[in-house]
Amino acid sequence: MTRKKRKIILILSILVFVIIASASILYSQGYTLDGSFRFSRGGGLYISAPLTNSDIFINGEKEKTTSMLSDGLFMSNLKVGEYSILVAKEDFWPWAKTLNIKEGIVTEVRAFMVPENPKGELLLNDNFSNIWISPDGKLIALQKESGYNSYLVFYSPGNSNFLTESSQFTKQLLSFRDSISNVVWEKNTLFFKSDKGIIKTVLDAQRLSASSSYVSEPPYESSDFEKISKKGDQKIWWDPNTSEIFVDWLEENSQPPYYMCPEKPCILPLQIFRSHLAIENVDFLPGRKDIIILSVGNGIYALEIDGRGDRLIYPIYKGKGPLFAVSQDKDVYIIDENSLFKISLEEVN
Incomplete structure (x- = not known):
């Protein structure tokens, strides 16, 4: 081999080395080769799937099965563009989204899995028309219809007993016409407010007794059409006239979470649902501030706040005209066709 050829080979080898080394450095810094054969900085994707034994698919390819020790999937150096995500588990509704991966940004998303056939049971059968639940979930207030009057009765699901009115005066205060409003439950x-005025009822879950009296005003003003998250940083409410649901962030010193404001500028409050049917109730799913439960029409549904790649909604219960109250242990108590049911959402994550 001539000296000239050796020199050419050496130069080519150096060029190849420089190209490979440069490409490796760029890749290690998050750059990838796009469809136009140009280097662009890639993005990342993190998928949280808290339910164990869930299969995670990216663009149709299975990437992982979650476990108790690892409930998420992180992928880096992804090319910028759209990615199809599917989280699936037997006996649960599949969770699917198409997300846009952006340059230099890790896109975070959290799946939620709803069983196709939630476990339910019938608790009571009577002329019930409305329902409220105590903050600790130990007592349920039920509006019961009897002739031209309505009555407020209290039920303990833990021992399957009703509370007894402590006096005839209490029994009178717990009866009313039409319905009650401005319900506030503190410990x-x-x-509540009825046609008789503002009523205060002290409840003893151990002795199974209820004692009512008049008060001049409740501890604070409440709305029948809004709910505040347990930490007090989020609010959801619905407009009964337009059947729209809105969500807002209440913390002035911190940024709204990604599922509420994935892009800047963030415009709040955010409309997350609208229906031609009347909305009867809305609440947060305990343990998930990004998921709400709503009753509309003949069903109860779980709806996610995150609207990227379509806002997903799944059925929990189908009946005639259900109303619900949810406890912190994810038991949903439902009034429908005069009866009280309980559905467990313990598996919803």
Whole structure:
């Protein structure tokens, strides 16, 4: 081999080395080769799937099965563009989204899995028309219809017993016409407004007794059409006239979470649902501030706040005209066709 050829080979080898080394450095810094054969900085994707033994698919390819020790999937150096995501598990509704991966940004998303056939049971059968639940979930207030009057009765699902009115005066205060409003439940005390005025009822879950009296005003003003998250940083409410649901962030010193404001600028409050049917109730799913439960029409549904790649909604219960109250242990108590049911959402994550 001539000296000239050796020199050419050496130069080519150096060029190849420089190209490979440069490409490796760029790749290690998050750059990838796009469809136009140009280097662009890639993005990342993190998928949280808290339910164990869930299969995670990216663009149709299975990437992982979650476990108790690892409930998520992280992928880096992804090319910028759209990615199809599917999280699936037997006996659960599949969770699917198409997300846009952006340059230099890790896109975070959290799946939620709803069983196709939630476990349910019938608790009571009577002329019930409305329902409220105590903050600790130990007591349920039920509006019961009897002739031209309505009555407020209290039920303990833990021991399957009703509370007894402590006096005839209490029994009179717990009866009313039409319905009650401005319900405030603080620990073991329930406040509400009826045609008789503002009533305060002290409840004893151990002795199974209820004692009512008049008060001049409740501890604070409440709305029948809004709910505040347990930490007090989020609010959801619905407009009964337009059947729209909105969500807002209440913390002034911190940024809204990604599922509420995935892009800047963030415009709040955010409309997350609208229906031609009347919305009867809305609440947060305990343990998930990004998921709400709503009753509309003949069903109860779980709806995610995150609207990227379509906002997903799944059925929990189908009946005639259900109303619900949810406890912190994810038991949903449902009034429908005069009866009280309980559905467990313990598996919803």
